Amino acid sequence: MALKHCGTLRLKTERLVLRKFALTDAAAMYKNWASDPEVTKFLTWPPHADRDVSKAVLEDWVKSYERKDYYQWAIVPKDNGDEPIGSISAVGMNDDVEMIHIGYCIGRKWWHQGIMSEALNAVMDFFFDKVEANRIESRHDPNNPHSGMVMKKCGMKYEGKLRSSDRNNQGICDADWYALLRSER
Structure with a gap:
């Protein structure tokens, strides 16, 4: 069996709309998170130097929406107009074991x-x-425990620490891994 890819679909929660990004989101992306060194401190990409960087990233993302195996959502609070405040996406996949790796900011x-x-x-x-x-x-990164708290709150189980196995804007770092299986829901 393989993953049944369907592309990035619009999702709604009590307070949020998760939707595809649009090129018009560049200013909000830059202002709300992508330019902030505190937000990107433990990420793998540097803070955006200007809106043009955010626009270039969005151009790539918007083109990628054509693929059924591409998943990238803008996080938009319902009380914030249509302005995104972050992103959540599938940053890795393995169809053979039906696994999806999620990243967010x-x-x-x-x-x-x-x-x-x-x-x-x-x-x-x-x-x-x-x-x-x-x-x-x-x-x-274990130095960013709040990210792990999000994973735990969502039912993911801690699977262990891989020492010096990752790299982010702080350099080579350990990685704490979490996962949830469909059978554990």
Whole structure:
């Protein structure tokens, strides 16, 4: 059996709309999270130097929506107009074992409000129910424990630490791995 890819579909939660990005989101992306060194501190890409960088990234993402195996959502609070405050996506996949690896980031102004947990829960439900994933996994730098707390809150189980196995804007780092299997839901 393989993953049943269907592309990035619009998802709704109590407080959020998760939708495809548009080129018109460049200013909000730059302002709300992509230019902030605190947001990107533990990520694999540097803060965007200007809106043109955000626009170039969005051009690539928008083109990729043509693929059925591409999943990249803008996180938009329902009370924030249509302005995105972060992103959540499938950053890795393995069809052979029906696994999807999720990555996410959100603007500092929206930290510690349960927004990312709400978004991750919706995306996990989508991947289990629509795409029929067997395993959903994610990882974080142990120096960024709040990311791990999001994973735990969404039911993911800690699987272990891989020492000096990853690289982010802080350099080579350890990675704490979490996952949830469809059978554990």
